[in-house]
Amino acid sequence: xxxxxxxxxxxxxxxxxxxxxxxxxxxxxxxxxxxxxxxxxxxxxxxxxxxxxxxxxxxxxxxxxxxxxxxxxxxxxxxxxxxxxxxxxxxxxxxxxxxxxxxxxxxxxxxxxxxxxxxxxxxxxxxxxxxxxxxxxxxxxxxxxxxxxxxxxxxxxxxxxxxxxxxxxxxxxxxxxxxxxxxxxxxxxxxxxxxxxxxxxxxxxxxxxxxxxxxxxxxxxxxxxxxxxxxxxxxxxxxxxxxxxxxxxxxxxxxxxxxxxxxxxxxxxxxxxxxxxxxxxxxxxxxxxxxxxxxxxxxxxxxxxxxxxxxxxxxxxxxxxxxxxxxxxxxxxxxxxxxxxxxxxxxxxxxxxxxxxxxxxxxxxxxxxxxxxxxxxxxxxxxxxxxxxxxxxxxxxxxxxxxxxxxxxxxxxxxxxxxxxxxxxxxxxxxxxxxxxxxxxxxxxxxxxxxxxxxxxxxxxxxxxxxxxxxxxxxxxxxxxxxxxxxxxxxxxxxxxxxxxxxxxxxxxxxxxxxxxxxxxxxxxxxxxxxxxxxxxxxxxxxxxxxxxxxxxxxxxxxxxxxxxxxxxxxxxxxxxxxxxxxxxxxxxxxxxxxxxxxxxx
Amino acid sequence: xxxxxxxxxxxxxxxxxxxxxxxxxxxxxxxxxxxxxxxxxxxxxxxxxxxxxxxxxxxxxxxxxxxxxxxxxxxxxxxxxxxxxxxxxxxxxxxxxxxxxxxxxxxxxxxxxxxxxxxxxxxxxxxxxxxxxxxxxxxxxxxxxxxxxxxxxxxxxxxxxxxxxxxxxxxxxxxxxxxxxxxxxxxxxxxxxxxxxxxxxxxxxxxxxxxxxxxxxxxxxxxxxxxxxxxxxxxxxxxxxxxxxxxxxxxxxxxxxxxxxxxxxxxxxxxxxxxxxxxxxxxxxxxxxxxxxxxxxxxxxxxxxxxxxxxxxxxxxxxxxxxxxxxxxxxxxxx
Numbered sequence: 001x002x003x004x005x006x007x008x009x010x011x012x013x014x015x016x017x018x019x020x021x022x023x024x025x026x027x028x029x030x031x032x033x034x035x036x037x038x039x040x041x042x043x044x045x046x047x048x049x050x051x052x053x054x055x056x057x058x059x060x061x062x063x064x065x066x067x068x069x070x071x072x073x074x075x076x077x078x079x080x081x082x083x084x085x086x087x088x089x090x091x092x093x094x095x096x097x098x099x100x101x102x103x104x105x106x107x108x109x110x111x112x113x114x115x116x117x118x119x120x121x122x123x124x125x126x127x128x129x130x131x132x133x134x135x136x137x138x139x140x141x142x143x144x145x146x147x148x149x150x151x152x153x154x155x156x157x158x159x160x161x162x163x164x165x166x167x168x169x170x171x172x173x174x175x176x177x178x179x180x181x182x183x184x185x186x187x188x189x190x191x192x193x194x195x196x197x198x199x200x201x202x203x204x205x206x207x208x209x210x211x212x213x214x215x216x217x218x219x220x221x222x223x224x225x226x227x228x229x230x231x232x233x234x235x236x237x238x239x240x241x242x243x244x245x246x247x248x249x250x251x252x253x254x255x256x257x258x259x260x261x262x263x264x265x266x267x268x269x270x271x272x273x274x275x276x277x278x279x280x281x282x283x284x285x286x287x288x289x290x291x292x293x294x295x296x297x298x299x300x301x302x303x304x305x306x307x308x309x310x311x312x313x314x315x316x317x318x319x320x321x322x323x324x325x326x327x328x329x330x331x332x333x334x335x336x337x338x339x340x341x342x343x344x345x346x347x348x349x350x351x352x353x354x355x356x357x358x359x360x361x362x363x364x365x366x367x368x369x370x371x372x373x374x375x376x377x378x379x380x381x382x383x384x385x386x387x388x389x390x391x392x393x394x395x396x397x398x399x400x401x402x403x404x405x406x407x408x409x410x411x412x413x414x415x416x417x418x419x420x421x422x423x424x425x426x427x428x429x430x431x432x433x434x435x436x437x438x439x440x441x442x443x444x445x446x447x448x449x450x451x452x453x454x455x456x457x458x459x460x461x462x463x464x465x466x467x468x469x470x471x472x473x474x475x476x477x478x479x480x481x482x483x484x485x486x487x488x489x490x491x492x493x494x495x496x497x498x499x500x501x502x503x504x505x506x507x508x509x510x511x512x513x514x515x516x517x518x519x520x521x522x523x524x525x526x527x528x529x530x531x532x533x534x535x536x537x538x539x540x541x542x543x544x545x546x547x548x549x550x551x552x553x554x555x556x557x558x559x560x561x562x563x564x565x566x567x568x569x570x571x572x573x574x575x576x577x578x579x580x581x582x583x584x585x586x587x588x589x590x591x592x593x594x595x596x597x598x599x600x601x602x
Numbered sequence: 603x604x605x606x607x608x609x610x611x612x613x614x615x616x617x618x619x620x621x622x623x624x625x626x627x628x629x630x631x632x633x634x635x636x637x638x639x640x641x642x643x644x645x646x647x648x649x650x651x652x653x654x655x656x657x658x659x660x661x662x663x664x665x666x667x668x669x670x671x672x673x674x675x676x677x678x679x680x681x682x683x684x685x686x687x688x689x690x691x692x693x694x695x696x697x698x699x700x701x702x703x704x705x706x707x708x709x710x711x712x713x714x715x716x717x718x719x720x721x722x723x724x725x726x727x728x729x730x731x732x733x734x735x736x737x738x739x740x741x742x743x744x745x746x747x748x749x750x751x752x753x754x755x756x757x758x759x760x761x762x763x764x765x766x767x768x769x770x771x772x773x774x775x776x777x778x779x780x781x782x783x784x785x786x787x788x789x790x791x792x793x794x795x796x797x798x799x800x801x802x803x804x805x806x807x808x809x810x811x812x813x814x815x816x817x818x819x820x821x822x823x824x825x826x827x828x829x830x831x832x833x834x835x836x837x838x839x840x841x842x843x844x845x846x847x848x849x850x851x852x853x854x855x856x857x858x859x860x861x862x863x864x865x866x867x868x869x870x871x872x873x874x875x876x877x878x879x880x881x882x883x884x885x886x887x888x889x890x891x892x893x894x895x896x897x898x899x900x901x902x903x904x905x906x907x908x909x910x911x912x913x914x915x916x917x918x919x920x921x922x923x924x925x926x927x928x929x930x931x932x933x934x935x936x937x
Contacts, residue, residue, distance in 0.1 A: 235783055235787075238779065238780050242784060263779070
C-alpha cells in the first residue's frame, strides 16, 4: 500500500514538474506556433517525405519549393525566391533558367546544387504533374533538363504543345537532397525517361516503368530530415511537430524563430480553441462562426488579416434533370436568391456576397474584365423578374406554390456534405428563401465529402454546392464550369465532349451555347485554349467565358471567399497585411523571407 | 482442471469461428462502403491551386495503394495476409503498415481507457454500495442523482465541457496531443509528467462517463442482494455487520464483473468522441479517420482488433466468473 502511495505521489510530482516546466504553452524562447492547414492530422508514423500525403514535411518550413507563388489576381507566374535565387523566363515561356544560390546548403552542410534540382525533377516525373507528364502529347511538359553549371539549370518546354502552366509547375517543384534520396531512382532512370518521352518502340514500357516507381517514392522514409528550408524536423509526436532552425539556411540570420511548433488538429473547433487561448502565432483560413470570431478577436494580440482568396461558392445545377435544363428556371432562381442574406448566414467572416455570376471571383473579375464587368447581369434580388422567368419556362403557380409545366409538384433538393457547416448553413438559407417564394425546397445532407463527390459525379443530385473560380490561372478558373464535370475531357492534349450523365458529366450543360453578342461558343474548347494562348488572347477568351457563364448559369455564384487569417502580434510582428500577395503562402515562407520579426527586436 | 481446460478449448474454437465470421462480414461491408476518397483528395489539391491535370496525376499515384482485383481475390489476399499477421498497407499514410499504425494508436488508447475504466469501476462500485445501504438518506439520494446525471450525459458533451473549462476558461491542461514535443521522450520525470498532464482530461472524461453506469448498477445489485433470504438469515444469526457487508458485496459485484470484462474488451475500440475532441491519437480516432479516408486496410485492421479483443474479453469474463462464483464452478463439476 505504501509503495502504491509512493508511486502515486511520484507521478503527481512528475505531472506538476511538467505543468510548471515552462514551455508547455509554447511561450518560452523564440518559438513560433502554428497549424498546417495543408496537412490536418499529423501522423507521427509518416515519413519525412514531401511526396507522401501525410509526410512530416511542412511546406515552407522543412519542405522547400524552387519558388513561392504570389497570390496575384491574374498572373499565376509571379514568385518569391525559394531554392532558386533568381530565374529567367523568355516571353514565350518556352523555357526557364534557374539560378541557385552558390552558398546554399542543406541542413547537414552539403551544398545545394543543380544536380539536386535535376534529381528532384526525376522524382517528380514518377508522380506526374503538368511539366512532368510522361505522355508526349500532354500540354506544357518539359522536354529537356540541362545542367548549365553547379548552380544553374535550364528546363525547356516541349514546343509541340506549350502551356502557360509550365513555369508555375516547374517553380512548384519540391527539392530534396540527392545524397539522401539517391537509391530511390534506378541508375538508368534518365535513359528510361528519354525513351518514355519519345514515340520510339519501348516507350510505353518505359513510361510504365517510371510510373511504377511512384509507390517507392511515396513510401521512402529518409533516416532523418535533411532540409533546404529554414527549419528542420527535430521531433514529431501525435499531438504536434517540433522543428528547429536550420543554421545552414541562407537567410537563417533573418529567420525570427528558433523553433516552430506545428499543432495537430482534427476539426475546426480545435483551431478555434487554440486561437481563443492565444496559442497560435498564425493560423491560416478556417471557417469561423461570428460568435467564435468575436471571442478570438478579444484575445490579446489576435489580429485579423484579410486578403484575396481565389475561391467562390456556387450552387451548381444538374442540367440533365428537369426543370434545371431550362435556362429561365436557373435565371429565376438567381433572381430569387438574396446572396447578401445567404452570405450573412453561411460565411459572415470568410465570405462576401458575389456581385454576379461570371465564374470569376469578384476581385479577379475586376482585373480580367475591367469595364466589361458592368455589362454582366448582376442578378440582383428581384422576385418580380424571377416570376416572369419562371412563367417563361412554363412553370405554373397553383395556390401560391410553383409547379412543373404539366402541373406536377416541383420539389427542389439541394445536397451538401453534412460535415461542412458553412455549406449547410448556406443551403438552408437558400431553401428558406425559396420556400418563402413558393418553391418547395429542402436540404439533404450527405454523410461525408467522399460520398458527396461520388454521388454528385454519378448524377444523383439535382443541385449541389460546388466550389468555383479556383484561380489565379484562368484555365483552372473556367475548368470548374466547363471541365470534366460538364462533359469536356482532355486526354493527351485532345479534347472531347461526352454525353450528360456519362463519364462524370453531372452538370449536363450544352456543348455549344449561343451567347448574345458573341454567337456560338464551345466553352470547354475555349477554356482549354486559356492554357496556351498569350495574355491578350486570354483576356478575350475570359471575357467570352464570363459572358457565357453569366447568361447560361451552369452555377449561381453565391459568395466569394475572403482569405481571413488570424495572427497574434504578442510574440512576433511583421506579418503580411491585408491583401498581401504572400497571404496564401504558409507562415514558414513568411519566416524564411524574413518578413516576420521577434517582437521588441530592432 | 480438465474441465477448465476443456471449457477453455471450447471457448477458443468458438472464438476463432466468431473472428472468422466477423472478419468476413466486416470485409464485405468495408469494401462496399460508398464514397470516393480519391475524388475528395483531387478536390482538395485543386482547391489548393493545383491545376486539374496535375491534381489528377497526383491522385492517380495513390491508386497504387488501393486494393486490386475482384472482391473474391481481395478477400483471399486479405485472409492469406491475416495468416501471416499481415494486415496490409495503409492508403491514408501510404507505405505504412497497418499493424504499425494500430500498434502506435493502441499505445495511446489502452492506458488512458484502462485507467479511466478501472477508476470509474472502483469509485462507482464503492459509492454504489454506499448509495444502496444509505438509500433512505440524503447522501444516498445525492449519490444516486450524481450517477443518473453523469450516466445520462453523453460522452462528447462531457468532453466538450471539460475541454472548455480546463483548456480555455482555466487553461490548466493542454487542449490536445499526448506530450510536450519539446521534451525528450523517455523515462524521465518531465516527460512522464507531461504524458500524465496530457492524458488527464481524456482519462477524467472516460472515468466520469463510466462512473454513472457503475454506481447505478452496483446500487441496484446491492439492493437486490439485501433482500435475499441468506442476508436475513445472517442477520438473524447475529453475524457481524462487516461479514454481512462482505456477503452483500461479493454477491452484488458478480454481474458487474461480466460488464467490466466486456468493457475492457471494448477498450480496443477506443473512445471515438473523447479522442476526437482532445485529438488524442488512439484507436478510436484512428478508426474514425480511416473511415473518412476510406482506408479499407486500416478499417479492416481496426475492426479485427476490436473483434479479437471482445472475443478474448468474453472468454476471460467467462473463465473469471467460474473462478469467482462457486455456484458456477460446482455446477460444472457436477455436470
